[in-house]
Amino acid sequence: MNSLYPCLWFDGQAEIAAKYYCSIFPNSKITSENPMVVRFELNGFQFMGLNGGPQYQFSPANSYVIECETQEEIDFYWEKLGSNGTYSQCGWLTDQFGVSWQIVPAVLGKLMTDPEKAPRVMQAFMQMTKFDIETLMNV
Missing domain, CATH: 3.10.180.10 (2,3-Dihydroxybiphenyl 1,2-Dioxygenase, domain 1)
Structure with missing residues (x-):
């Protein structure tokens, strides 16, 4: 523990x-x-x-990141955690309890360190709600 x-x-x-x-x-x-x-x-x-009662609410200022190796993992967590919640840009969602999650591909860090590819990757994922690994790999 x-x-x-x-x-x-x-x-x-x-x-x-x-x-x-x-x-x-x-x-x-x-x-x-x-x-x-x-x-x-x-x-x-x-x-x-x-x-604790109604005094405090969750906010996106505190979120939990789930790095996913595959699109299937992204799809799974996106569907499960997002059901009865809300979806936001760039892989963010808020679940039914108000907790914020970032569902991101594990390869994103590597893609963002490639100086040639990083601007295209960033432009692509800024247009996404749920991340699409294939699109990011092929920009």
């Missing part, structure tokens, strides 16, 4: 959110729960969900 982990503040939906996230990510589970706090792991990383 990691000793540094995020605490996600929910308005009474911590357990529902934890179960939802655990159903999406591999190697995930709820590790403990009580009426106030749910601790869970997503793909081996520890999280805490707090039923």
Whole structure:
């Protein structure tokens, strides 16, 4: 277990959110729960969900990045996390609980370091909502 982990503040939906996230990510589970706090792991990383009330809301200022090796992975997380949420530009989405996610191709960093290709890649992905790896590779 990691000793540094995020605490996600929910308005009474911590357990529902934890179960939802655990159903999406591999190697995930709820590790403990009580009426106030749910601790869970997503793909081996520890999280805490707090039923803190309506005082605070999530914002895109704090987001979680999922680097995907394949288009199938991008499509999977895009569909699962985005259902009942909202989609934004450049691979960003907000899920049904208000948590922001960036669903990005792992190859993007490499493409952006190629001085010849980087401007075209950037121009292409700025027009995208969900990333399309094939388009980025072929610009």
